[in-house]
Amino acid sequence: MIAIILIAGNFVRENRWPMMSLLAYVLLFGGVTVFSSSNPDDVVFFLRSVGVYGLAFTALMSASGIHNERRSRRLLAVLSKGIERRQYLCGLLLGAMFDAAIYSVAIGAMGSFSSRGAEVATVWELVVALLASFLLAGTVALFFSTFLHPVMAVLATALTLGVIAAAGRLVGDVFPSYALAQAMLGFGVEGWTAPWGACAWAVGWALLFGFMAAAVFAGRDLAVAVE
Amino acid sequence: MAAVLQYDHVTKRYSGARRQSVVALDDFSLHIERGEIFGFLGPNGAGKTTAIHLAMGFMRASSGGGTMLGNSFGHAPTRRRVGFLAENVALYHRQAAKLVRFYGALNGLRDPQLARAVRDVMETLELRDVADRNVGKFSRGMLQRVGLAQALVNEPELLILDEPTSALDPLGRVAVRELLQRARAAGKTIFLSSHLLSEIELVCDRIGILHRGHLARVGKTSDLLESSDQCELVVRGIPTGAFPQATGEDGTTQLVVPRSAQRETIERVWSLGGEIVRVNPLKRSLEDIFVELTGKSTVDGRRSMAGEQGRIPSSEPREETGSHAPNRQRRGDS
Numbered sequence: 001m002i003a004i005i006l007i008a009g010n011f012v013r014e015n016r017w018p019m020m021s022l023l024a025y026v027l028l029f030g031g032v033t034v035f036s037s038s039n040p041d042d043v044v045f046f047l048r049s050v051g052v053y054g055l056a057f058t059a060l061m062s063a064s065g066i067h068n069e070r071r072s073r074r075l076l077a078v079l080s081k082g083i084e085r086r087q088y089l090c091g092l093l094l095g096a097m098f099d100a101a102i103y104s105v106a107i108g109a110m111g112s113f114s115s116r117g118a119e120v121a122t123v124w125e126l127v128v129a130l131l132a133s134f135l136l137a138g139t140v141a142l143f144f145s146t147f148l149h150p151v152m153a154v155l156a157t158a159l160t161l162g163v164i165a166a167a168g169r170l171v172g173d174v175f176p177s178y179a180l181a182q183a184m185l186g187f188g189v190e191g192w193t194a195p196w197g198a199c200a201w202a203v204g205w206a207l208l209f210g211f212m213a214a215a216v217f218a219g220r221d222l223a224v225a226v227e
Numbered sequence: 228m229a230a231v232l233q234y235d236h237v238t239k240r241y242s243g244a245r246r247q248s249v250v251a252l253d254d255f256s257l258h259i260e261r262g263e264i265f266g267f268l269g270p271n272g273a274g275k276t277t278a279i280h281l282a283m284g285f286m287r288a289s290s291g292g293g294t295m296l297g298n299s300f301g302h303a304p305t306r307r308r309v310g311f312l313a314e315n316v317a318l319y320h321r322q323a324a325k326l327v328r329f330y331g332a333l334n335g336l337r338d339p340q341l342a343r344a345v346r347d348v349m350e351t352l353e354l355r356d357v358a359d360r361n362v363g364k365f366s367r368g369m370l371q372r373v374g375l376a377q378a379l380v381n382e383p384e385l386l387i388l389d390e391p392t393s394a395l396d397p398l399g400r401v402a403v404r405e406l407l408q409r410a411r412a413a414g415k416t417i418f419l420s421s422h423l424l425s426e427i428e429l430v431c432d433r434i435g436i437l438h439r440g441h442l443a444r445v446g447k448t449s450d451l452l453e454s455s456d457q458c459e460l461v462v463r464g465i466p467t468g469a470f471p472q473a474t475g476e477d478g479t480t481q482l483v484v485p486r487s488a489q490r491e492t493i494e495r496v497w498s499l500g501g502e503i504v505r506v507n508p509l510k511r512s513l514e515d516i517f518v519e520l521t522g523k524s525t526v527d528g529r530r531s532m533a534g535e536q537g538r539i540p541s542s543e544p545r546e547e548t549g550s551h552a553p554n555r556q557r558r559g560d561s
Contacts, residue, residue, distance in 0.1 A: 002332065003333055006332055006333055014319070072317050073317035074318065076280075076283075076285060076311075076317075077316070077330065077377060078333065079283075079284075080283055080306060080309070080311035080313070081307070081330060081334045082303050082304055082307030082335055083303055083333055219287065221285070221286035221287065222285045223285040
């Protein structure tokens with residue numbers, strides 16, 4: 001477990017500048033929106049948009065982790081130690097989720113501040129739903145990045161989440177991306193509640209993609225190219 | 228003696244463009260014994276790094292397999308007992324001491340043992356003065372030292388080093404050579420891949436030469452270098468022209484003769500009233516052997532002897548224990 005935490009910490013450190021830029025964006029533009037607008041719809045729109053950015057950010061970060069480490073050859077020094085490849089993947093995912101959690105908390109804090117005491121609980125429900133979405137997107141992206149270039153992995157992730165959403169529209173929360181997307185887009189409407197069932201299914205799907213990623217990554221040649 | 232690192236008929240194919248595959252290793256077998264320094268030589272593209280990466284579990288063999296410290300290649304807990312330095316070392320941009328600490332912790336070391344190990348290895352590699360500096364600002368030589376530090380921090384039983392001294396200055400090379408010799412004295416095993424033939428010649432107990440995925444030759448360094456069929460006689464007091472092939476210097480005459488003709492030549496010198504000053508077996512340099520086996524031109528443009536008598540069937544490496552026909556020789560100690 002310590003090895004996973006070390007790898008996660010290292011991942012967070014390596015991605016600190018894009019992460020801090022995104023956090024600065026949330027705090028800066030969130031502050032501007034809160035203080036300059038008296039219309040609550042503006043704040044809701046801001047929260048929805050940063051939620052979508054977070055989704056894209058998590059997918060990109062997860063998809064590029066392995067590729068960057070491999071291309072820079074830093075991966076070799078890490079995997080030459082007594083750790084399993086699945087531990088390495090867990091570390092990357094934990095790091096990405098740590099960043100996603102900080103980002104979500106920042107969104108929650110901005111939302112709570114702008115609500116001025118009203119409906120604060122729903123803001124934090126949105127944060128939980130966002131975290132579930134980020135976990136699903138991050139794990140799917142990580143899975144595809146084990147055998148695809150990051151750009152292709154992100155595209156494949158978008159396609160997969162789209163297919164899951166299409167299935168979810170027909171079947172329900174078992175395919176959670178539709179319910180999660182609806183929840184994000186519907187935030188602010190009176191009577192809004194978090195899709196708890198979809199959140200739970202998102203965690204289940206993340207586990208499935210995590211296991212698949214570990215299985216594929218275990219069989220991959222990591223140091224490529226003939227000398 | 229138990230093999231610390233063993234390859235059994237390993238073949239590794241890379242799939243290339245247009246479904247063409249490149250064979251990096253072909254039926255490669257080798258065993259490294261405990262407590263030895265093994266030099267792994269070969270030209271670029273011979274398959275050295277592939278062999279190392281297979282042992283470390285970075286890739287899977289197409290066929291065959293092997294063991295490292297008694298466990299199959301890729302066994303993660305075994306790697307805790309191994310130190311690895313990759314060619315063109317790439318490390319995270321962090322403070323040197325923190326970076327070494329990070330790698331030590333990944334290998335399961337914990338304080339206070341970890342703190343002590345980091346301090347010791349930084350001291351050994353003369354990195355204490357730069358321990359707080361960011362590795363991203365290091366020269367290549369300094370980076371290589373940090374790479375060595377991360378390989379050594381867990382006090383490994385087996386060290387696998389891919390070009391460990393390529394970026395070091397002469398003093399750095401001497402330091403690494405001494406470090407390797409100390410490690411051997413402490414009972415550690417070292418698998419050393421390098422292009423620096425002089426380094427290999429100085430520190431290695433055994434040498435393997437890889438060429439086009441085959442182990443072309445393997446044997447004790449001393450046997451490889453001394454396996455000459457010729458010797459040099461230094462004589463004086465013989466008439467000029469007695470031996471057409473002789474060369475003269477400072478009143479002495481040098482004769483290079485086959486070992487089989489050594490006795491006969493000495494007797495002839497005596498019969499001519501001459502005196503034997505010394506008899507030296509001729510040694511070849513590692514470069515000569517390398518060039519002979521790999522078929523490359525030397526720096527001065529000489530053509531190699533490959534394809535002639537020096538080439539051997541590649542699937543059956545010659546284990547060097549005695550003498551065989553030389554190509555070019557240099558004088559060895561008598």
